[in-house]
Amino acid sequence: MARQDARVLKGFRDYLPEDMILRQRLTDIFRSIFEKHGFEPIDTPTLEYLDVLTGKAGENEKLMYHFEDHGGRRVGLRYDLTVPLARFVAMHENDVVLPFKRYHIAPVWRAEKPQRGRFREFIQCDADIVGSSSMLADAEGISVLADAIHAVGLPQAVISINHRKLLAALARLAGVPAEHAGGVFRAVDKLDKIGADGVRRELVDAGVDAGSADRVLALVTQQGDSASLLASADHQLADVDGGPEAVRELRALTRHLDELGVAPETWKIDLALARGIDYYTGPVCEARVESPRVGSIAGTGRYDGLIGNFLGRQIPATGISLGFERILEVVREYNLIEVPSAVADAFMVYLPDTIAQASRIVRKLRNEGLRVDQSIIDNKGLGAQLKYADRRRIPFAIIPGAGELDRGTVSLKNLQSGEQVEVSIAGLADELRALTRGVAPVG
């Protein structure tokens, strides 16, 4: 018989139990941080009308999975969680309380070329605040970001903060015409990657004259601590449209960060930070790690125009996106999160004479909240069953020997050390709880 090919699509992956245990642990950490900040969960369909996803512009359509469904509708798999949020708020305006704080942990799809930390199906972890113009909202997002970095223990993660309007004002000051502002953002954002000369070349290629390009570069590469950068921007932009407002907002934001207890050494103002997404309108922020080279691991930004596309009137919004897959790459590289070796706490061995009593003990342990795998290997000896449990990396085996049961006990074997003790059946649950504490899952 011809065998069906077993294969998966490029950029799509299976997850083994050991993968999923770690992935679930990481989403548990993020969920708990989101909820600690008062964000509430929502979900939306994976499939949306294509025009909802692409909006009027339709420019990301190339990277989107889209097709015609059986009813002839043009549909697409969601490309991010932000556009669905905008549609969600517009449709449920009467059911949500503004400012609306929601988090959303769910897969999205992009038809990109896969690389390390880049997949075609991947999890996004977003938290957004809709309906607040206050810099408190932006500060809240950065606080989530800082907590997430801290909780995972990411080494040397740096949070850079800038403001889209500040960058636009600097470009205006340098003499760049407004229609080239987008090109300036894209070019400047690559500064640490391609260097000043590379950015200059890219600016000129985009149609910016050489003098303006040099002035832009000089302005965004000013050095100094956050306060002095803001002071000098304030001075330079005093008469530039949008400049004073941007500086005022960034000052408010950084003050709130301080009030929220976000450690000052975890973030810095970076006038060259732009971020690619074109719908950002206010403060933007990005976290990067140097190693492994997976690029940006999280970003935040204010996007006051997006939701209005669905509502017909403007609603301000700001949000954060944690780069789940890339953070996971860093976690694996540095072994940052210790996860239980198996889901089960203990493995109940099958012995032909004591199966009934063993099953009753298993039921009792499960009712007490312990995770117990009962052996289904009834044709092999004790040795083979211990080996099976150990290969599953279950930490303990319970051996319900007839002699022990007569004494009201079982043997409890630590499969790592080989140590074995006789434990009373009445005290077994407490004993197991004590022994497995510390590697229990979050929440």
Next chain:
RNA sequence: GUGCCUAUAGCUCAAUCGGUUAGAGCGCUUGUCUGUGGAACAAGAGGUUACGGGUUCAAGUCCCGUUAGGCACCCCA
């Protein structure tokens, strides 16, 4: 989507200039060993050399295409 690199057993890798039946370690199965696993020893299974085509007396090795992975673009998490 574009360009470059890579693909040999479950894993990590070897195979001279294109030359006989593609090897090794680890892992796996079985036995020594039917209430006590991991060690040791012995035996064994496992390969259309990613897939498809071509050149050649002869292809894992050279050429073309496809698929998948990596890197750089693009874009982004």
